[in-house]
Amino acid sequence: MKGNPESVPRAGNQGLAGCHICEKVAPVSVVYCPRCGSHLHLRKPDSIARTLALVCAAAIMYVPANMLPIMSIRELGVTTESTIVEGLVEFWQARSFPIAIVIFTASILIPLLKICALLWLCAASRGLVPHSAKVLGRVYWITELLGRWSMVDIFVVAILVTMVQLGNYMVVTPGPGALAFAGVVILTMFAATSFDPKLLWDQLEREAADADTETNTASE
Amino acid sequence: MRTRLSILSWPKPKGGPHHAVCHFCDTLHVAEPIPEGSRVNCVCCGATLFQNRPASLVRVTSFSVTALLLMGVVHTAPFISMDAGGMRTVLTLPGAAKALIDDGTPIVGFGVALFTIITPLVLAGGLAYVCGPLMFGRSAPGAMFVTRWMSRTEPWNMIEVFLLGVLVSLLKLGHLAELHFGIGFWAFTALMFCMAAAVAAIDKRELWDRLEVAGGT
Numbered sequence: 001m002k003g004n005p006e007s008v009p010r011a012g013n014q015g016l017a018g019c020h021i022c023e024k025v026a027p028v029s030v031v032y033c034p035r036c037g038s039h040l041h042l043r044k045p046d047s048i049a050r051t052l053a054l055v056c057a058a059a060i061m062y063v064p065a066n067m068l069p070i071m072s073i074r075e076l077g078v079t080t081e082s083t084i085v086e087g088l089v090e091f092w093q094a095r096s097f098p099i100a101i102v103i104f105t106a107s108i109l110i111p112l113l114k115i116c117a118l119l120w121l122c123a124a125s126r127g128l129v130p131h132s133a134k135v136l137g138r139v140y141w142i143t144e145l146l147g148r149w150s151m152v153d154i155f156v157v158a159i160l161v162t163m164v165q166l167g168n169y170m171v172v173t174p175g176p177g178a179l180a181f182a183g184v185v186i187l188t189m190f191a192a193t194s195f196d197p198k199l200l201w202d203q204l205e206r207e208a209a210d211a212d213t214e215t216n217t218a219s220e
Numbered sequence: 221m222r223t224r225l226s227i228l229s230w231p232k233p234k235g236g237p238h239h240a241v242c243h244f245c246d247t248l249h250v251a252e253p254i255p256e257g258s259r260v261n262c263v264c265c266g267a268t269l270f271q272n273r274p275a276s277l278v279r280v281t282s283f284s285v286t287a288l289l290l291m292g293v294v295h296t297a298p299f300i301s302m303d304a305g306g307m308r309t310v311l312t313l314p315g316a317a318k319a320l321i322d323d324g325t326p327i328v329g330f331g332v333a334l335f336t337i338i339t340p341l342v343l344a345g346g347l348a349y350v351c352g353p354l355m356f357g358r359s360a361p362g363a364m365f366v367t368r369w370m371s372r373t374e375p376w377n378m379i380e381v382f383l384l385g386v387l388v389s390l391l392k393l394g395h396l397a398e399l400h401f402g403i404g405f406w407a408f409t410a411l412m413f414c415m416a417a418a419v420a421a422i423d424k425r426e427l428w429d430r431l432e433v434a435g436g437t
Contacts, residue, residue: 008247008248008263008264009247009248010245010246010247010248011239011241011246011247011248012246014248016239016241016248017241018240018241018243018246021367021368021371021372022367022368022424022428023240023241023270023424023425023428024428025238025239025240025241025248035364035428035432036364036367036368036428037364037368038368091391096391099388099391102384102388103388106384133245133265134265134266137244137245137265137267140244141244141267144375147375148375148376148378148381149381149384151335151378151381151385152381152384152385152388153385154328154331154332154385155316155332155336155378155381155382155384155385155386155389156385156388156389156392157320157328158316158317158319158320158328158329158332158385159311159316159385159386159389160389160392160393161316161319161320161323162309162311162312162315162316162319163300163302163309163311163389163393164309164393164396165309165319166304166307166309167307169304169307170304170396173323173324174320174323174324174325174328176325178320178325178328179325179327179328182327182328182331186331189375189376193375197243197244197245198243198244198245198246200245201244201245201246201264201265202246
């Protein structure tokens with residue numbers, strides 16, 4: 001019985017929707033949740049289109065986020081600009097490996113994996129790639145959970161800009177890369193919330209129905 | 221007698237049977253009451269359907285009130301100060317946001333203020349406002365409205381991410397200058413744990429069921 005989309009009742013097929021905010025189950029025909037008044041939807045509206053649009057925007061922003069300096073350091077009149085990767089290399093060369101790994105994970109790996117994961121999820125829910133809805137459901141959950149940690153680089157810039165204001169000796173100012181990077185993080189967070197994992201199971205159900213009709217026509 | 225309502229078992233709204241829909245696979249379940257401290261998983265995909273967290277209202281209220289008090293300390297006491305080149309600079313949360321706004325990236329500055337000051341304040345304040353009266357079976361005016369907004373702001377609370385940012389910055393600055401940890405820093409660390417504990421204690425279904433039973437608006 002487990003994992004078989006045929007054998008369990010699905011709320012959507014009975015016109016029932018779970019409220020996104022308060023989890024009350026109500027018929028979708030009443031439009032607004034009888035308990036908390038939020039708009040009821042069977043599936044998140046335009047889920048795939050919205051997710052794709054936000055992910056594409058994030059992927060475009062990812063380029064300037066890594067190419068442009070996120071901060072510039074003026075030390076004794078000499079200005080050096082530093083991108084995310086340069087900051088990372090600096091930690092690595094200073095042999096601070098744990099912190100280098102943390103920064104690599106938070107600012108390079110997580111945004112990249114998030115963009116790939118969301119594209120994969122969109123493709124899977126359209127049936128373009130074979131998938132296990134159970135595994136991808138977990139992927140989605142992790143994607144949603146980890147997204148916030150990418151903001152750490154922005155906070156580091158904010159803290160350095162505040163603290164390193166030492167007149168002629170040393171001054172740190174934020175660079176244009178910081179804006180682009182914050183954009184990537186925020187856009188991928190919105191993209192993750194606009195994706196609806198139920199679409200993965202809808203696709204499985206469609207595939208099972210197609211297989212059924214095929215076997216039926218074959219037996220006739 | 222009224223004070224004991226908070227430790228009474230999870231009340232169920234009138235009517236029924238009550239249903240629960242899995243967030244991931246849309247499987248419809250009949251939601252039976254479950255004992256405290258246990259959880260129910262979806263029969264189809266195995267994700268957690270809902271759980272009954274013990275003493276959730278009491279824990280949420282106490283941790284969020286503590287968080288609010290700590291926020292007062294965090295924003296007034298010195299956080300970290302740095303002595304270098306005969307000068308002293310002091311870090312505060314509003315100061316970090318203001319420095320970005322003044323130095324030409326106002327959007328990022330507002331983002332920092334939003335994620336580290338406003339969202340935690342809304343979240344902790346909202347939780348205390350909703351769960352405090354609910355412990356006595358009362359619903360504060362507009363409690364449902366506040367709870368709705370809280371569940372929207374929850375993912376944007378980045379207190380713990382900011383603390384990681386502080387640690388990374390300290391490693392960058394450590395060799396450069398002499399750093400002093402103020403009371404604000406320790407209060408902030410405690411604040412992080414309080415916010416995490418408060419959010420982890422929220423029992424969404426129980427909270428909404430209690431709100432409905434209390435007749436909230």
